[in-house]
Amino acid sequence: MVCEPWKTQLDKYLDGELPSEQMHAFDAHVRSCGSCAAEALARVQMKRTIQAAGKRFVPSAEFRRRMQQSIEAKPRRGVAGLGWMIATATLIFLAAGLAITSLGRRQQAVQERQLYSELADLHVGTLASSSPVDVVSSDRHTVKPWFQGKIPFAFDLPELENSEFSLLGGRVTYLEQTPGAHLIYKLRKHDISVFIFPAGVSRSKKEEPSAVTKNLSFNLESWSQGGLWYCIMGDASRADIHQLAELLKRSTGLPVS
Amino acid sequence: MYVSGTDPQSDAFEELAMPLFDQLYNFAYWLTQNREETEDLVQETYVKALKGFSTFQSGTNFRAWMYRILRNTFLTSRTGLKATMTVSLDAEEDGPALASERETPETVLMERSDWQRVQRAIEDLPVAFREILLLCELEEMSYREIAETLSVPMGTVMSRLSRARRMLAERLRR
Numbered sequence: 001m002v003c004e005p006w007k008t009q010l011d012k013y014l015d016g017e018l019p020s021e022q023m024h025a026f027d028a029h030v031r032s033c034g035s036c037a038a039e040a041l042a043r044v045q046m047k048r049t050i051q052a053a054g055k056r057f058v059p060s061a062e063f064r065r066r067m068q069q070s071i072e073a074k075p076r077r078g079v080a081g082l083g084w085m086i087a088t089a090t091l092i093f094l095a096a097g098l099a100i101t102s103l104g105r106r107q108q109a110v111q112e113r114q115l116y117s118e119l120a121d122l123h124v125g126t127l128a129s130s131s132p133v134d135v136v137s138s139d140r141h142t143v144k145p146w147f148q149g150k151i152p153f154a155f156d157l158p159e160l161e162n163s164e165f166s167l168l169g170g171r172v173t174y175l176e177q178t179p180g181a182h183l184i185y186k187l188r189k190h191d192i193s194v195f196i197f198p199a200g201v202s203r204s205k206k207e208e209p210s211a212v213t214k215n216l217s218f219n220l221e222s223w224s225q226g227g228l229w230y231c232i233m234g235d236a237s238r239a240d241i242h243q244l245a246e247l248l249k250r251s252t253g254l255p256v257s
Numbered sequence: 258m259y260v261s262g263t264d265p266q267s268d269a270f271e272e273l274a275m276p277l278f279d280q281l282y283n284f285a286y287w288l289t290q291n292r293e294e295t296e297d298l299v300q301e302t303y304v305k306a307l308k309g310f311s312t313f314q315s316g317t318n319f320r321a322w323m324y325r326i327l328r329n330t331f332l333t334s335r336t337g338l339k340a341t342m343t344v345s346l347d348a349e350e351d352g353p354a355l356a357s358e359r360e361t362p363e364t365v366l367m368e369r370s371d372w373q374r375v376q377r378a379i380e381d382l383p384v385a386f387r388e389i390l391l392l393c394e395l396e397e398m399s400y401r402e403i404a405e406t407l408s409v410p411m412g413t414v415m416s417r418l419s420r421a422r423r424m425l426a427e428r429l430r431r
Contacts, residue, residue, distance in 0.1 A: 011419060015393065017400050047394050050425075053375040054395035057286035059279065063296050067278065067303060071271050110279065 123193040133169030158251035192234030199229045221245045226254035270310045302327040321405040340384040378428040386421035
């Protein structure tokens with residue numbers, strides 16, 4: 001058991017708690033020892049799983065508002081003229097408004113990042129799986145009916161005959177406990193995920209249609225249409241992602257919101 | 258006469274404390290496992306922290322300070338008292354587990370688990386182990402920050418964390 005001393009220190013190494021010279025020594029050892037490398041990898045995966053599983057509970061908007069108010073409305077004793085009070089109250093009102101707006105935006109941005117990270121996890125996790133799709137078919141007339149009874153909505157898929165995209169299949173997925181459809185498209189060597197959920201799936205998502213943006217190195221585009229929320233994600237180019245988005249939007253024929 | 262409004266103190270507090278709101282809420286929910294109690298706990302934490310903000314030394318770790326208030330508030334609540342009564346921290350000074358004791362659970366986990374399974378296993382941990390695991394893995398606190406939050410020595414952080422990981426792995430293996 002040559003590696004025993006290393007393995008007893010493995011958690012500290014992965015938690016970044018060893019002094020720097022020991023960290024370097026550990027790095028070198030892990031690179032040369034298959035057994036320690038495998039165990040380190042398994043423990044890193046475990047850490048990531050706990051991290052992902054741990055992000056679970058989100059405060060309601062109503063509770064957030066109450067908290068914000070209780071902090072801002074801290075009573076303060078003082079005697080002052082009416083004019084001073086009105087002026088102060090006005091300033092406070094304006095400042096609080098600005099603070100709420102900016103805090104609200106910051107929180108929205110954080111939640112948005114979490115939401116798209118979760119979708120990225122679904123995308124990567126699915127592609128890494130040995131059976132990424134539960135219905136394997138390039139025929140939209142096979143894939144679409146397969147979802148009947150499995151998710152609480154129906155959707156339209158585009159005709160792809162004149163495009164470079166091909167449909168690989170789909171599976172049921174969940175986002176914040178809401179069931180939805182996860183479709184995988186292929187474009188040259190790129191796999192692209194299309195997620196479809198009811199429009200109310202998450203308050204964290206962008207409400208307005210997004211242009212193609214970059215998130216966690218994936219290109220993504222999202223929009224709402226006909227009561228559903230769509231998000232396309234993949235490592236294909238921005239133009240390709242946008243092209244697939246346009247195909248999907250046209251297939252539905254309903255106004256985009 | 259009371260004037261409702263903000264003052265520089267509460268502005269400074271808000272600026273530091275509100276960005277932690279979501280993560281404190283999530284952590285509190287893991288402790289109480291009940292929405293109403295979580296809201297009460299978070300609210301009480303913020304009220305206590307705002308009241309005691311003048312005693313907070315700027316330049317020290319605000320996050321650990323907030324988590325410490327939340328945790329202490331939880332421990333003195335009815336649920337907290339009940340939860341800690343059932344916890345045994347015996348053999349806390351045993352030190353980290355030997356490597357051989359933890360040979361395969363992670364592999365088993367990766368093969369068989371999903372998020373919900375991990376969530377159930379974390380829920381099932383006694384609160385002292387649940388909190389330390391979440392502070393380390395979810396909040397990504399350093400051992401020193403955890404020691405500060407839990408008011409325990411660094412050695413205890415390491416041994417308790419090691420035990421928490423072992424217990425989680427055991428639950429996932431079942």
